[in-house]
Amino acid sequence: MGERVVEWSDLPMELLPVIGKTLQARIDVIRFRSICTSWRFSIPPPPEISPLPLPFPYPTSSGSEAFLSQSTIYLLEPPDENPNPSSKSWLVKVEESEDGTARSLDPLFCDRYWFPTEDPDPPKVINLLDFRVIEVSKAYKLLQFSSDMHDPVMNKLVLFPNSAWNTSVEDTFIFVLFHDGKLRFVKYGDENWTLVDDLYDDIIVYKGKVYAVNRWGKVSWIHSSMKLIQFSPPLHSFGNQKHLVESCGELYVVVRREEEI
Known part of the structure; x- marks a missing residue:
């Protein structure tokens, strides 16, 4: 029997909010x-205004x-x-500035404006109707006011939580x-940073929780009490x-070995 083709728009209405709320x-x-x-009326639109940029105390400079x-x-x-098989795909980095505006950057050379075209005089606006847009990753950095230098x-x-549905700044x-x-955290409105633990290599937000891996390869997740709960045993490869890498919905520990040549 041949495969039956079903239009996305024919899915049962009761499934749409369930599916939509899984999108982050x-x-x-x-x-x-x-x-x-x-589909448009099955879930509300995401917040029109991003909660970023948010002010926080700078961790390496008191006050x-x-x-x-x-x-x-x-x-x-x-x-x-x-239908053109030679059509290209592009990676583009979009970064927010202190005043809340965004700029398009080359993902490899992040200090220059970039647009996905070979035109020497590219347009200043990207029309999303011309592309299929897929979010690959997010990254964050703390910048001192009136400076674009990262410590x-x-x-x-x-950032936690980092969902598109998060609208409460107070819980950030x-x-x-x-x-x-050293692994530290600060909640919006706090004046000081708090130490969680030390000797950690990486952190990631995965399925609504913050995970961390230490130098021995032990993976833990951070409870709401800010206590570390072991998730997987150590790898014994100090x-x-x-x-920590998320791929196809799973969380992996990738060990990078540096060998002398």
Whole structure:
């Protein structure tokens, strides 16, 4: 028997809110609501205004304020109906500035304006109707006001919660992993940072929780009490950099081995 083709718009109405609420990226919510009228009214639109940038105390300078800046890498693909097999796809990085505006950057050379075209005089506006847009990743950094320099002692920052549905600024946390392995957090409105633990290599937000991996490869998730709960046993490979990577809905520990040549 041949496969039966079912139109997306013919899905049962009661399934639409269930599916829609699983979407965490703002661009995915927008694409979901653009399918048809019934899909549009099955879930509310994401907040019109991003809660970022948010002010936080700067962790390495007492009494100094900073703002949390977000950058997102998108994959721009030709529309599905484009029959040209030579059509290209592009990666573009969109970064928020202190005043809340956004700019398009080359994902490899982040200090220059970039647009997915070979035109030497590219337009200043990207028409999303010309592309299929997929969110690849998000990244965050703390910048001191009136400065665009990122403190090199901060290795990685994550925002929690980072869902497109989060509208409560008061419940926003950021976790920072420093180069010395110390893991600290601060809640919006706090004046000081709190140490969670040390000797950690990476952090990630996965399925609504913050996970961290230490130098021995042990993965833990952070409870609402800010206590670490073990998720998986150590790998016993101290000395090699550990990374937490989400792929196809699963969480992996990737060990980077640096060998002398």
